[in-house]
Amino acid sequence: MPTPIIRVESLRKTYRIAERAAGSWNAIKSLLRPSYREKVALDDVSFEMQPGELVGYIGPNGAGKSTTVKILAGILVPDRGVCTVLERVPYERRIEHVRRIGVVFGQRSQLWWDLPVIESFDLLREIYRVDKTAYARLRDDLIARLDLGSFLSVPVRQLSLGQRMRCELAASLLHAPDLLFLDEPTIGLDAVSKLAVREFIRDLNRERGTTVILTTHDMDDIEALCSRVLVIADGHILSDGSLTALRTQVTRERWLTLDLENPDTSVTDPAATVIKREGDRVTLAFDPETIPAATLIARLTARVGIRDLFVGNPPIEEIIARLYGERSR
Amino acid sequence: MTGLWPYFALFSARFRTLIQYREAAIAGMATQLFWGLIKIMILEGFYHGTTRTPPMSLAQAVTYTWLGQAFLAMLPFTANPDPDVRNMIRTGAVAYELARPIDLYSLWLSRQFAARTAPTLLRCVPIFLIAVPFLGMGLPPTLASGAAFVVSLAGALWLVCSFMTIITISLLWTISGDGIARLVPSVTLLLSGLIIPLPLFPPALQTFLKWQPFSGVADSPFRLYFGHLPPEALGGVLLHQLAWSLVFVLIGRLLLRRGLRLLTVQGG
Amino acid sequence: MRNVYLRLYVRYVAASVRAQLQYRASFFMMTLGQFLAIAIEFAGIQALFDRFGTMRGWSLPEVALLYGMANTAFALADMFGRGFDQFGTMVRSGDFDRLLLRPLPTAFQLLAQDLVLMRLGRILCGLLALSWAMGQLAITTDAAKIVLLLFSLLGGACVFFGLFVLQAASCFRTIETLEIWSTVTYGGVEAAQFPMPLYRSWMRDLFTFIVPLACLNYLPASVLLNRSADLGVPPILAWTCPIIGFVFLAISLRVWSFGERHYLSTGS
Numbered sequence: 001m002p003t004p005i006i007r008v009e010s011l012r013k014t015y016r017i018a019e020r021a022a023g024s025w026n027a028i029k030s031l032l033r034p035s036y037r038e039k040v041a042l043d044d045v046s047f048e049m050q051p052g053e054l055v056g057y058i059g060p061n062g063a064g065k066s067t068t069v070k071i072l073a074g075i076l077v078p079d080r081g082v083c084t085v086l087e088r089v090p091y092e093r094r095i096e097h098v099r100r101i102g103v104v105f106g107q108r109s110q111l112w113w114d115l116p117v118i119e120s121f122d123l124l125r126e127i128y129r130v131d132k133t134a135y136a137r138l139r140d141d142l143i144a145r146l147d148l149g150s151f152l153s154v155p156v157r158q159l160s161l162g163q164r165m166r167c168e169l170a171a172s173l174l175h176a177p178d179l180l181f182l183d184e185p186t187i188g189l190d191a192v193s194k195l196a197v198r199e200f201i202r203d204l205n206r207e208r209g210t211t212v213i214l215t216t217h218d219m220d221d222i223e224a225l226c227s228r229v230l231v232i233a234d235g236h237i238l239s240d241g242s243l244t245a246l247r248t249q250v251t252r253e254r255w256l257t258l259d260l261e262n263p264d265t266s267v268t269d270p271a272a273t274v275i276k277r278e279g280d281r282v283t284l285a286f287d288p289e290t291i292p293a294a295t296l297i298a299r300l301t302a303r304v305g306i307r308d309l310f311v312g313n314p315p316i317e318e319i320i321a322r323l324y325g326e327r328s329r
Numbered sequence: 330m331t332g333l334w335p336y337f338a339l340f341s342a343r344f345r346t347l348i349q350y351r352e353a354a355i356a357g358m359a360t361q362l363f364w365g366l367i368k369i370m371i372l373e374g375f376y377h378g379t380t381r382t383p384p385m386s387l388a389q390a391v392t393y394t395w396l397g398q399a400f401l402a403m404l405p406f407t408a409n410p411d412p413d414v415r416n417m418i419r420t421g422a423v424a425y426e427l428a429r430p431i432d433l434y435s436l437w438l439s440r441q442f443a444a445r446t447a448p449t450l451l452r453c454v455p456i457f458l459i460a461v462p463f464l465g466m467g468l469p470p471t472l473a474s475g476a477a478f479v480v481s482l483a484g485a486l487w488l489v490c491s492f493m494t495i496i497t498i499s500l501l502w503t504i505s506g507d508g509i510a511r512l513v514p515s516v517t518l519l520l521s522g523l524i525i526p527l528p529l530f531p532p533a534l535q536t537f538l539k540w541q542p543f544s545g546v547a548d549s550p551f552r553l554y555f556g557h558l559p560p561e562a563l564g565g566v567l568l569h570q571l572a573w574s575l576v577f578v579l580i581g582r583l584l585l586r587r588g589l590r591l592l593t594v595q596g597g
Numbered sequence: 598m599r600n601v602y603l604r605l606y607v608r609y610v611a612a613s614v615r616a617q618l619q620y621r622a623s624f625f626m627m628t629l630g631q632f633l634a635i636a637i638e639f640a641g642i643q644a645l646f647d648r649f650g651t652m653r654g655w656s657l658p659e660v661a662l663l664y665g666m667a668n669t670a671f672a673l674a675d676m677f678g679r680g681f682d683q684f685g686t687m688v689r690s691g692d693f694d695r696l697l698l699r700p701l702p703t704a705f706q707l708l709a710q711d712l713v714l715m716r717l718g719r720i721l722c723g724l725l726a727l728s729w730a731m732g733q734l735a736i737t738t739d740a741a742k743i744v745l746l747l748f749s750l751l752g753g754a755c756v757f758f759g760l761f762v763l764q765a766a767s768c769f770r771t772i773e774t775l776e777i778w779s780t781v782t783y784g785g786v787e788a789a790q791f792p793m794p795l796y797r798s799w800m801r802d803l804f805t806f807i808v809p810l811a812c813l814n815y816l817p818a819s820v821l822l823n824r825s826a827d828l829g830v831p832p833i834l835a836w837t838c839p840i841i842g843f844v845f846l847a848i849s850l851r852v853w854s855f856g857e858r859h860y861l862s863t864g865s
Contacts, residue, residue, distance in 0.1 A: 016863065075697040077862040091861060099700040110695055114616035123612060126605055127699055356776035363780050366800070367787050374795040375645050378653040508626020515634040524641040529648050 003087065005179060005211050006049040006072060011081035013042040013067050013235075041067040042078070043235040049213070051178070054205040056226035057215045060324060064235045065215045069181050072213070074098055086178060099128060102172035106184035109164065110171055111156045117167050118152040121174060128175035135174065142170040146200060162193030169200060173210075180204070182214045186221055198224050219316040233324050243316065250319050250326075255312055256284045256296060261305035272296060280307075285314070335431060336439040357402075357448075358455050365398040365460070384528045388467055389555050393526045395466040396551045399456040400482075402448035403489060404521060404547055406514045410493040411440055418500050423592065434585050437497050438578075441490040473560035474553060481550040481563060484570035488545050491577035492517075498581055501588035522548035528557070542573035602705065609709035617714050624715060631718030635668055639726060642790075655792055658733035659822055665727030666746070666814050667789035670753030672719035678758045680707035684765035685775050697861075704853055707765070734822065742821050745836060752842025753789075753813035757782065759842075759849035760808065766849070766856035781808060789814045794827070809845055812838040 016036040042064045049055055059065050070076035071083055074090030074097040083089060090097045104110075111120040125135045143149055146166040151159060159167065165185060172180065182201070186194045202225055204210050214225060222229060222243070229246055231239040239246050255275075258267065263280035272286040286296055293311050300306070369391050376387040385393070397404075409415055414437060417423040426433060460466035469475035496510050518524055520543035527538045527548040538544055549566040552558040558566070617624055642664065646657040675682070684707065687693050696706045727746075731737050736746075764778035785808055793801050793815040805811040816835040819825045825832040 070694070073698060075694055075861065094697065094861075095700045095702070098698050103698050105695075108692065108695060110698075112612055112616075114619060115612055119612065123608055126608055127701060129601070129700075360776055360780040360784075363784050364787070367784060367796075370796045370800070371791055374652045374791065375649040378651050379649040381648070381650060383648060508623050508630070511627050511630040512633060515630070515637045519637045519641060524638060525645055530644045531647050 002051060004048040004084075005051045005053075005086060006047075006213075007082065007084045008048070008068075008072075009046045009082040011042050011045040011068070011071065011078050011083060012040075013064075013071065013076070013078045015039045015041055040235050042071075045081070045232070045235070045237055047230060047237060047240055049211060051211055052205070052209045053228060054201070054212045054214065054226055056222040056229040057213055057232070058217070058219075058222060058229060058320065059232035063233045065232060066183070068232070069103075069183065069213070069215060073101060073103055073181060099175065100177055100179065102175070102177035102180040104165075104168050104172045104180070104182050104185055106165065106182075106187040109156065109168065111164070111167060113157050114155055116153045116155055117148065117159070120156065120167075121171060124171055124174050130175050134176075138174060138176060139170075142173060145203070146170050147196075162189050162196075165189060165193065165197060166200075169197065173204070178211065180210050180212045182212060182216075184216055184218075185214070186216065186218050194218075194220075201225060219320070223316055231320065231323055238323055246323075247313060247316075247319055250322050251314065252287055252289060253285050253314055254288055254293065255314050256286060256293070256300075257310045257312070258282045258284070258300065258304075258306050259308040261307050265304045267300065267304055269296065269299060336435055341443075358452055361398040361401060361452065361456060362459065362464075365395055365456075365464070368394050369465070385526065385557055388465070389557055390526055390529070391465045392467040392555050393522070393551050395456065395460040395464065396554060397523045397547060399453040399460070400449060400547065401523075402452050403445045403486065404523065405489050405493050405496075405517045405543075406523070409510065411437065411444060411497045414440070414497050415500050423501075427589070427592075433589070434494070434582050438490055438494045438581075441493045441497070442486070445486060445489055445493070467555055469554050470556045471560070474556045477560040477563040477566075478550055478554040481545075481553050481566050481570070484567050484574075485546050485550050487574045488542065488570045488577070491574045491581060492542070492546075495577060495581045495584060498584045498588055501585075501592060517543050517546070520544070521546040522551070526551075528552070540569075542577075545570040545573060605701070606705075606709050609706075610712045613710065613712050614714060628715040628718040631672075631715050632722045633718075635719050635722040639664060639722075653792070653795065658730045659818075660791060661726045661730035662734065662736075662821065663792065663814060663818050664790045665723045665725075665730055666749060666753060666818060667723075667786055667810075669720055669723030669727060670750050670813065671757050671786045672716045672723055673750070673754040674757030674761065676713050676716035676720070677708065677754075678761040679711040679713045680709070681758075681761040681765040683711070685768045688768045703857060704762075704850060736821055745817055745839070746821060748839040749813050749817040749842075752839035753810070755842035755846040756808065756810055756813055757785070759846040760785070762846070762849040762853050766853045769856040769860040785810050792818075809838075809841045812841045 015038070017039050045064070045068065057065055057068070067076065071078050072085050072090060074085075074094045077091045083091075085097070086100055088097060110124075111117065112123065115123075121139055125132075125139075130138075143152065146169060148163075148166060148170060151163055156164060156167070169185070185201070186197055189197065198221060201212060201214070205212050205225075214221065216222065227242060229239070229241070229243055230237060231246070239249055241249070256272065258281070260267070260280045260282060267274060267282050267284070269284065269286075271291040272284040274282060275285050276283040284296075286293075297309065297311075372390050372394065373387065376383065376390070383390075414423070417426065426436070429436075457466070461468060469478060496513060499509050500507065520538070520541055521527075522544070527544060528535075530538060538548075545566065549558065549562075549569070553560065553563060553566065639661070642660060643657065646652070646660075652660060684693075687696075693703075696703045699706065731746075736742050760778070760782045764775070764782070767778065768775070785804060788796065788800065788804055789810045793804070793811050796804075801811070816828065816830075816838050819828050820832055820835045825835055828835065
């Protein structure tokens with residue numbers, strides 16, 4: 001068995017948040033003796049990742065995603081627990097560590113705003129001290145794959161969001177990192193750019209074997225890319241495994257969608273629940289162990305006129321929402 | 330009268346926003362006290378070593394300095410008189426302003442009134458409370474002097490706001506406007522008496538200093554306060570302030586019309 | 598190793614300068630504005646000398662020497678240290694993470710990320726005041742004094758730079774004290790423009806022992822002006838005190854790296 005590229009065990013991180021009451025007197029008082037509240041960002045988080053994996057890391061805002069990523073990237077020190085990335089403790093020697101990883105923040109740029117793209121790349125080469133010939137090869141390859149050729153000499157501030165994100169991806173890979181962190185890489189992109197970015201990430205992972213951690217709110221990203229998903233909420237890992245395993249963990253439920261001939265028809269069945277109704281389209285949830293799909297369909301078609309029907313899994317958003325729901329209950 | 334209502338509503342909304350920043354006000358006040366002290370020690374250095382008779386006493390110069398610190402937020406010394414409008418111009422969102430059924434000049438002018446008065450009220454009261462009992466700041470010698478000061482302050486406010494609105498408008502010419510906006514503060518600072526009191530400038534310059542617009546911003550009201558100008562001089566001061574305000578309003582409106590034409594040609 | 602950093606610094610600065618020169622007209626206006634701001638303040642001082650003749654026995658050229666030293670040193674620090682001055686915004690927006698993710702020391706990145714060219718206007722003005730003063734005072738002939746002057750300028754720039762670094766380090770804890778820092782920095786420039794005996798003892802102590810600006814300005818200037826007898830300290834001390842500037846900067850950088858380590862373990 002190969003050594004894991006990331007090993008995290010019982011990681012815990014709390015933040016101190018300065019508490020402030022309203023009013024000028026309290027403002028002065030808190031200057032002299034600030035009072036703090038503890039907020040647990042990560043509590044007993046453990047997981048491992050093997051080289052070459054492409055893992056989705058999802059959770060609601062404030063769940064601890066970015067805290068984990070910051071610790072793995074070496075820019076935050078945990079309170080407790082073991083963390084080994086690329087066979088070293090990331091935050092002990094930040095500079096050596098960050099040289100071997102790549103990070104893309106979807107909402108924040110690593111390029112020089114007023115400089116042409118290509119000059120940002122050249123500057124990054126110097127910062128990461130990449131050998132000239134290796135750099136030229138890698139750069140040209142990235143430019144070709146991400147189709148950056150037509151705007152290399154345009155200042156970054158004039159790029160469209162989709163163009164900029166492709167440049168960010170290239171910029172984070174110029175030093176050939178073994179491990180890539182992607183934080184919301186498709187946020188705000190149009191459909192075409194999204195597909196291009198996804199395809200690039202998939203090829204990068206398959207062909208070059210780069211290990212990728214992808215945090216996102218876009219479940220289509222997860223479904224298109226990730227064989228494995230980590231779900232975090234309130235600082236706890238809720239689920240770790242394949243998408244299929246995640247589904248079965250949460251629910252056996254299947255969804256039956258009907259297009260009615262007459263939109264006013266009422267649709268009910270004792271073994272299924274109506275969960276959505278939009279115009280002439282009705283969606284019912286049922287448990288295949290209590291009632292097989294065929295039986296349910298036969299029973300319904302006997303009673304109501306149906307133009308079309310479709311049986312499927314609940315969307316991944318629904319699964320995740322339920323997972324969070326169970327947690328908060 | 331009802332025509333003024335929307336401007337008043339905008340003014341009060343802006344005023345309430347600005348008054349929230351209490352901590353900024355406390356820190357700002359500490360800064361102003363510290364600066365005032367440095368300036369006063371420097372003035373003392375000049376007064377204590379000289380054999381000549383200056384045109385105003387040290388006590389008066391000290392009061393003048395504290396008045397300058399107390400009303401600093403009201404005075405035209407920022408290169409960015411209206412950050413919101415500046416952003417609007419930078420992002421092109423100013424086009425939406427054009428779509429409102431409101432006179433843009435009056436709108437921007439009323440924003441200036443809010444931006445100049447709210448922080449001033451917050452900052453000047455504490456400075457009076459500290460500088461009068463402890464730091465050598467004087468009070469008006471007579472009730473009449475005090476009243477004349479307050480009235481002339483209203484004139485100064487008009488003068489400042491109509492001038493600052495010109496600066497805001499000049500930002501429509503993004504590049505050169507920004508440059509001009511940065512040149513202006515140091516000049517107005519000098520001409521209004523905030524670097525050194527205007528009466529301490531050489532006698533040859535006094536006539537020019539009296540007639541130029543910025544004496545009405547700080548110097549004349551301050552001198553009315555401690556009686557260096559008698560209360561009877563109020564009429565002349567007001568006339569000077571209002572005449573220059575009128576000039577500034579006219580220039581502002583003219584510039585705005587040209588600026589907007591520029592905007593519509595460029596397409597925002 | 599050193600060589601690598603130097604090359605990188607040049608690359609970073611070239612990028613920053615290119616960005617500034619993209620708006621050429623605005624750049625020249627701002628440089629001129631920087632020049633004017635200082636020149637106008639100096640005009641104010643000149644007016645005071647015109648009115649009072651002397652300042653506690655100090656002549657205009659003597660004060661101009663202090664004035665030139667203080668402003669040149671500050672403008673140098675401000676030109677190179679802008680990255681630290683702006684650090685508060687960087688922490689608040691989370692952009693500091695970006696620096697941490699690069700394989701370079703953060704202090705180096707902040708130093709390199711911005712070289713504010715328009716400060717040349719202020720430096721030029723400071724140097725003009727200096728050379729005028731030196732001409733008037735006939736200092737130019739004494740090589741030892743020139744060396745002392747250059748060292749004092751460098752040391753003074755280090756103190757101001759150290760203040761920017763400390764201000765940035767304080768942002769690791771809270772960004773609400775920013776205005777206090779700028780009071781010390783800008784108040785320091787203002788105070789250093791005049792001879793220290795002018796000030797009450799608490800302020801003299803502040804600018805001698807806590808923020809050692811006097812050691813880079815008033816003390817060496819006294820030697821340059823053959824006034825070291827007034828000091829009450831051995832002249833040799835005045836000769837060596839520019840070193841204090843370098844020490845101050847070194848301490849500031851230690852505080853910075855301590856603050857950064859603290860920040861990494863507490864997060865935000």
